[in-house]
Amino acid sequence: MTARIALLVALAGCGVVAQGPYTRDVLRAPVDQDRQAYIHALKIRAHQLHLAQAAQWLRLGHWRRTWSGDYESQADGTNFFLSPHGKDSPTQELDATLEGFFSELPANDPRLASKNVQHPICQFPARFQWLSEQLAIDPAKLPAHDCSRYEEFVKSLQADSVTLVFSSYYLNNPASAFGHTFLRIGKKNALIPEERRQLLDYGIDYSADVDTNFAPVYAIKGLAGAFPGTFRKVPFYFKVREYNDFESRDLWEYKLRLTDKQRDFLVAHVWELGSTFFDYFYMSENCSYHILGLIEVANPDVRLLDDMHWPVIPADAVKALYDNPGLVESVEYRPSSRTRFRHDIQDLSSDQRDAIEALADDPASKMSLGQKQSIEVLDAAQDLVDIRYAKQLIQDSRDSDGARIKQKLLERRAEILVPSVDAAEAVPWSKMPQRGHDSRRVALGGGADLQSDRWAAFGARLALHDLADPSDGYPDLSQLEFLPTRARYDVTNRRFELDQMDLVHIISLTNQDRFDRHISWEARLGSQRIDDAGCRTCYAGHVQVGAGGALSTPTERVTAFVLGETHVWSGPRLDGIGGAPIRIGIGPAGGLRLRITPELVSLLMGEWDWLPEQTGFSTWYASETLRWEIFHDVALDLEARAESHRQSGVLSTMLYF
Amino acid sequence: MKKLVIGAALGTMLMAGTAFAGPYGTAGCGLGSIVFGSSPGFVQILAATTNGIFGNQTFGITSGTSNCSNTGGGTQSAQAFIETNREALAKDISRGNGETIKNLATLSGCQDPTAVGATLQRNFKTIFPSSDASNTQVSGAVINVLKSDKTLACERLI
Numbered sequence: 001m002t003a004r005i006a007l008l009v010a011l012a013g014c015g016v017v018a019q020g021p022y023t024r025d026v027l028r029a030p031v032d033q034d035r036q037a038y039i040h041a042l043k044i045r046a047h048q049l050h051l052a053q054a055a056q057w058l059r060l061g062h063w064r065r066t067w068s069g070d071y072e073s074q075a076d077g078t079n080f081f082l083s084p085h086g087k088d089s090p091t092q093e094l095d096a097t098l099e100g101f102f103s104e105l106p107a108n109d110p111r112l113a114s115k116n117v118q119h120p121i122c123q124f125p126a127r128f129q130w131l132s133e134q135l136a137i138d139p140a141k142l143p144a145h146d147c148s149r150y151e152e153f154v155k156s157l158q159a160d161s162v163t164l165v166f167s168s169y170y171l172n173n174p175a176s177a178f179g180h181t182f183l184r185i186g187k188k189n190a191l192i193p194e195e196r197r198q199l200l201d202y203g204i205d206y207s208a209d210v211d212t213n214f215a216p217v218y219a220i221k222g223l224a225g226a227f228p229g230t231f232r233k234v235p236f237y238f239k240v241r242e243y244n245d246f247e248s249r250d251l252w253e254y255k256l257r258l259t260d261k262q263r264d265f266l267v268a269h270v271w272e273l274g275s276t277f278f279d280y281f282y283m284s285e286n287c288s289y290h291i292l293g294l295i296e297v298a299n300p301d302v303r304l305l306d307d308m309h310w311p312v313i314p315a316d317a318v319k320a321l322y323d324n325p326g327l328v329e330s331v332e333y334r335p336s337s338r339t340r341f342r343h344d345i346q347d348l349s350s351d352q353r354d355a356i357e358a359l360a361d362d363p364a365s366k367m368s369l370g371q372k373q374s375i376e377v378l379d380a381a382q383d384l385v386d387i388r389y390a391k392q393l394i395q396d397s398r399d400s401d402g403a404r405i406k407q408k409l410l411e412r413r414a415e416i417l418v419p420s421v422d423a424a425e426a427v428p429w430s431k432m433p434q435r436g437h438d439s440r441r442v443a444l445g446g447g448a449d450l451q452s453d454r455w456a457a458f459g460a461r462l463a464l465h466d467l468a469d470p471s472d473g474y475p476d477l478s479q480l481e482f483l484p485t486r487a488r489y490d491v492t493n494r495r496f497e498l499d500q501m502d503l504v505h506i507i508s509l510t511n512q513d514r515f516d517r518h519i520s521w522e523a524r525l526g527s528q529r530i531d532d533a534g535c536r537t538c539y540a541g542h543v544q545v546g547a548g549g550a551l552s553t554p555t556e557r558v559t560a561f562v563l564g565e566t567h568v569w570s571g572p573r574l575d576g577i578g579g580a581p582i583r584i585g586i587g588p589a590g591g592l593r594l595r596i597t598p599e600l601v602s603l604l605m606g607e608w609d610w611l612p613e614q615t616g617f618s619t620w621y622a623s624e625t626l627r628w629e630i631f632h633d634v635a636l637d638l639e640a641r642a643e644s645h646r647q648s649g650v651l652s653t654m655l656y657f
Numbered sequence: 658m659k660k661l662v663i664g665a666a667l668g669t670m671l672m673a674g675t676a677f678a679g680p681y682g683t684a685g686c687g688l689g690s691i692v693f694g695s696s697p698g699f700v701q702i703l704a705a706t707t708n709g710i711f712g713n714q715t716f717g718i719t720s721g722t723s724n725c726s727n728t729g730g731g732t733q734s735a736q737a738f739i740e741t742n743r744e745a746l747a748k749d750i751s752r753g754n755g756e757t758i759k760n761l762a763t764l765s766g767c768q769d770p771t772a773v774g775a776t777l778q779r780n781f782k783t784i785f786p787s788s789d790a791s792n793t794q795v796s797g798a799v800i801n802v803l804k805s806d807k808t809l810a811c812e813r814l815i
Contacts, residue, residue, distance in 0.1 A: 115719055115720060149719070149721065152721065152722070153718070153719075153721075156722050156727075156728075156729060192763055195756065195759060196759040196760060196762065196763050196770060197759075197760060197763045198756075198760070199738075199742075199756065199757070199760040200728040200738075200760055200763065200764060201728075202728065205716075230717070230718075231718050232716035232717060232718065233716055233717075233718050233722075233726065234716045234726065235726055235728045235737075235738075235741070237728075237738065237741060237742055237757075237760070238741060241741065241742060241744075241745060245744065245745060270718060271718060271719070273718065274717065274718025274719040275718075275719055375752075379748075379752060382748050382751070383748075386744065386748070393744050394744070396792070398788055398789050398790075398791070399788070399789065403788040404788050406744075406747070406788070407785065407787065407788035409751075410747055410748065410750075410751035410781065410785065411751070411781065411782065411785075413751040413752060414750070414751040414753075414778055414781030414782070417753070417775070417778060417779065418753070419752060419753035419754035419771070419774055419775065419778070420752035420753065420754050420755070421754070422754065422755075
């Protein structure tokens with residue numbers, strides 16, 4: 001497998017890797033004998049104290065034990081190590097670091113022009129601080145060093161607080177399917193209230209440097225860790241505009257309880273990480289993973305990375321924070337433009353809603369409302385236009401419909417010289433990601449059908465959520481499943497059978513109303529066992545796509561949907577079109593989801609498919625699922641299912657972990 | 658191999674935190690030029706399927722604070738703020754209030770964000786004469802309005 005990945009990566013080309021010069025090549029070891037003796041003494045002391053094996057040193061260098069028991073650093077940039085063997089040896093790197101602190105950069109070396117090259121005290125301020133404390137390094141013995149670039153960095157952040165930001169799921173934007181995490185460094189400023197300066201904070205973001213937009217190469221390189229991932233310092237307002245406005249994702253912010261010293265140590269370590277990259281693995285060493293690594297460095301008492309399992313889902317990062325009691329100081333919520341719009345129109349009259357709809361199509365349309373009502377309508381219509389034309393607006397297409405409609409609406413609003421009031425936002429606390437069930441799931445139960453077959457039922461799923469799962473912490477109308485698998489051991493016939501194994505199964509429902517015409521859709525890729533007139537227990541590959549509409553009550557408690565589905569099955573024993581091993585099915589599907597409580601969900605689904613020119617002519621099923629979360633992360637699942645020639649029921653226990 | 662196939666499907670979905678190392682646009686610090694680089698059509702699909710899409714060295718940790726990432730206060734940072742927040746700020750200016758106005762007032766060193774909101778709202782047509790106004794025209798106009806109203810005392814604008 002490794003060889004194949006290597007080959008694929010080779011075909012795809014390699015990620016951009018930062019080139020030299022490296023600090024260690026430019027550094028000159030001290031010739032002064034006193035200094036040499038002092039370094040020697042420090043090294044001995046460090047060895048006596050076993051500093052190279054200290055948890056904090058290992059965290060600072062991002063060394064983890066490999067399967068063979070040796071250390072290896074997850075950092076992949078050469079310049080992150082002062083020893084040529086630093087990546088694999090915390091001990092040699094510690095010795096080289098101590099020596100580096102007392103080395104000098106030759107003043108006239110042309111390589112100093114590179115931003116890679118810094119004096120080790122400046123390049124590794126967190127290492128320097130920690131080692132100084134452990135070994136009581138005498139500052140008087142240090143060589144002259146100029147850390148102005150690092151100081152400028154610290155000054156630009158003016159760090160006061162550290163907040164982990166989670167940008168939530170929104171399935172109509174595939175990128176946001178799993179969410180994203182980054183840090184916001186709150187600025188120090190006692191004189192000005194936070195609401196007047198929060199946008200000016202900096203976000204610390206870890207992301208991959210993607211150098212292709214060819215999807216298959218992108219996916220393969222992303223999985224194989226062939227993109228370098230780096231840390232960036234981005235004004236927070238970029239993130240707000242990107243996530244809140246452009247992608248319609250709500251932001252959850254978790255302010256961390258850190259001492260001033262811990263906070264400053266985190267900032268120092270961000271700077272250290274600025275001179276390296278990590279191979280970016282979408283599934284494991286991703287944005288969430290390394291952001292947690294940063295928090296671990298800040299506070300040696302917290303444990304975050306050890307509890308991470310494959311795959312690392314951004315919401316797991318939030319849950320990991322809560323596994324450390326007291327680490328989260330407070331939670332804030334920043335609704336997306338879509339959420340804000342929904343909230344703002346809740347209390348408006350039907351006349352006002354009519355006016356909003358009319359204005360978003362024709363910004364010059366007549367309005368006969370009082371001033372306060374007009375302001376509410378114009379403000380909401382602006383938001384609606386922003387959501388509808390988000391792409392045009394962000395691309396700066398100045399001669400687009402979106403830009404023109406918006407301009408006219410804004411002009412009308414500006415004529416009323418009364419300021420709008422700040423909206424008070426209702427926070428959907430139950431949707432906080434850490435309240436959601438865990439991302440993996442296994443199920444064990446028993447089933448029976450009217451033909452008197454009995455079986456033990458097994459289920460497993462790698463991630464993340466389906467429509468019948470406990471709804472806290474997740475969007476109500478979205479399903480995103482990876483590797484959902486169902487199997488059975490047929491007790492009557494003493495046979496083990498795989499019923500279904502999908503690679504991915506997504507359902508995205510959107511309540512259709514006058515303001516949102518997004519279609520609802522379903523996509524599924526995988527395989528399933530077919531057992532009907534056309535084929536007795538054949539196993540077939542399966543692709544399914546569907547599109548339609550959904551209607552939901554305002555709190556999304558009751559949702560009905562209808563989708564037109566298309567299926568293609570292919571398997572060696574299938575008696576499909578004209579006798580070929582391919583079967584095609586087309587037909588309507590529908591469902592009714594009822595969230596009785598967040599812990600108890602009922603899902604009724606059914607589908608009829610026409611199988612043109614195929615044995616059996618048609619196929620259908622209807623199923624009712626009732627799932628009740630009895631304890632956190634433990635659910636009872638009852639499923640009754642009727643198909644063309646079979647009626648069955650399965651009762652199982654589901655465990656989220 | 659199976660893990661790779663699973664991953665390939667997942668990978669196209671789980672793009673949590675990717676960035677396109679695109680060129681920095683020439684139109685000031687507009688969000689679009691930074692998000693999409695200079696070739697919107699080409700990168701658009703990628704941007705739609707990725708997550709963190711700010712990849713250029715504008716934001717490197719060790720490359721120092723660039724014009725477009727300066728939030729330290731003063732004219733230059735106000736300019737960058739206006740250009741990147743253009744769409745949200747335009748709405749807030751038409752409403753005479755809002756988060757972007759409050760933050761802009763802080764960057765510009767103005768005393769009273771409420772007064773700043775009122776002044777900007779009154780001058781909406783000067784700032785946004787038409788939908789064609791470029792980002793740099795808009796940022797220039799906003800700063801002019803703030804500077805010329807002496808009662809606002811936006812002391813960090815020079």
